[in-house]
Amino acid sequence: MSNSSVLITGAGPAGLVLALILLKNGVSVRIIDKEMNHRIGSRGSGIQPRTLELYDILGVLPNILKVGEGVPLMVKYVRGEIKPVGTITISERIEPTPDTPHPNGQIVTQDVHEEVLRAYLQDLGCSVELGTQLLSFEQFPDGVVARIVKTDADGNQVEEDTRFDWLVGTDGARSIVRKQLGLSFLGETQSEHIALGDIAVEGIDSRFWHMWHEPPKLLLLRPSGLNSNVFMFAYSGGLEEKTMTREEFIEQFYAFTDRRDVTFGPATWLSDYRLTRCALGAYLLPEVCFVVPFSPSLSQDDSADAAHCHSPAGGQGLNSSVQDVVNLGWKLALVQRGLAPETLLNTYSEERLRVIAQMLQLTTDLHEKTFHGDSKDHKEAWARGGDIQMLGVNYCGSSIVQEDYAVQRGSVTPYAKSGTGRIQAAYRAPDAPGLVRAGSEGVPTRLFSIFSVEMHTVLLFGGDDIARAEVLSRLPKEAVRAVLLLPQGQTATDGSSSALVLEDRAGHAYAGYGMRVDELTVVIVRPDGVVGAVVIDAEGMERYFRKILS
Structure with missing residues (x-):
């Protein structure tokens, strides 16, 4: 039998932040992840100002800022030219004010982001259990029994049936929690594919993002940091429905840019993203089980959040996931501590669904401008201020306001x-x-x-x-x-x-x-x-x- 009140499946930023909130509220937590090792890769790297504010309140912001960097300028090229033909300001720097001390987003690769959160979790006496997967669960009036399998480094497996008061799925688009409950995404999936990955690059400046655009093709190289030669690449335009290999990307890069002065090292992470715009019809599920989102994992095996999926344009996915669990976390903590009725949990869906609906529309519009807009009007297409900062996200109309x-x-x-x-x-x-x-x-x-x-x-x-x-x-x-x-x-x-x-x-x-x-x-x-x-x-x-x- 478990001594933990809440089982969290999936240890991305959303799962880690939820665990931190519950632990700070005195609620015992067990957090598991099916991967044998912590994930590598840039993935969702943008942390928006509103998320920074929540991290400030949560107490994790200092170490996030230590590893973060501001959003750099982007330089654009034409085929065969070494010198850029233009510069694009993705996000204008805003001076802090007394009421808004963190008006500028930060770039932190997702693997580093998760590492920082895990360290705070460790300080609270909790660690992520790797190689541990939820197989199934059964609900009862007073809790849920989860069937869990643990796999060691030699491939040996041990199954257990463990009871928890609550189960929270933050385990991606292929969420076991969501699937067992028979929930489907409502929305649309398009045929467009984007190749993504991290690869070592020599011959370009890590102080800038680098972009080549000849519609329908777009190629972007985004640095992982000033002192790193690893860049995340994004490439779209007439791709096959499969993950691009390192060699295939390099071949496409040379053919598209004609930049033979650029050379490549190892690729540490490769993925394939299909443009999807969808969300669950409702987040809150009956009695003891929730589905809440996981930070975006852009691969065919795990191509969306557990509760919403969308274009990565605008850097809203990871941030929406974190803000989802912050909304849920304090309510679940009050209920578990016996200070609030379970009906309070209904307001999670009530408050967050309208926000996510707006986010889906926003990211879809940004995607169209970024990937399919006029290649001569990049400044407008790549502007990432205003609503993107998420400082205006609100719960107007909520029954508890x-x-x-x-x-x-x-x-x-x-x-x-x-x-x-x-x-x-x-x-x-x-x-x-x-x-x-x-x-x-x-x-x-x-x-x-x-x-x-x-x-x-x-x-x-x-x-x-x-x-x-x-x-x-x-x-x-x-x-x-x-x-x-x-x-x-x-x-x-x-x-x-x-x-x-x-x-x-x-x-x-x-x-x-x-x-x-x-x-x-x-x-x-x-x-x-x-x-x-x-x-x-x-x-x-x-x-x-x-x-x-x-």
């Missing part, structure tokens, strides 16, 4: 920012640095350091001691942290507050959240960094938590 103001100007699309100039429920909670413990000269802190995947954070702005005391007296005692934010220059309260009392010494919290000093506003930030409620009194706060807690 609470807004006390008369007019909630909800976004018409799940990727767009609110634009109201004031904090709004269903959107990301902004950062605010320069917060200091009231009456002290301590080291300043910031909201992203206060937010936690382990609890809701209740921020109290403005009002008087009486109004604030009423809110604090009726605050749920478990899984909630209260923070009283005093306006700039105010350092004293009645001294009886049970909240963490901080002075907004730099003024960024009140300004960034659009708050007034003379009226009480309560902003409730969920463990996923989303504003769950903006209310004006204790009754509004209680209405919100009645939707969440048991």
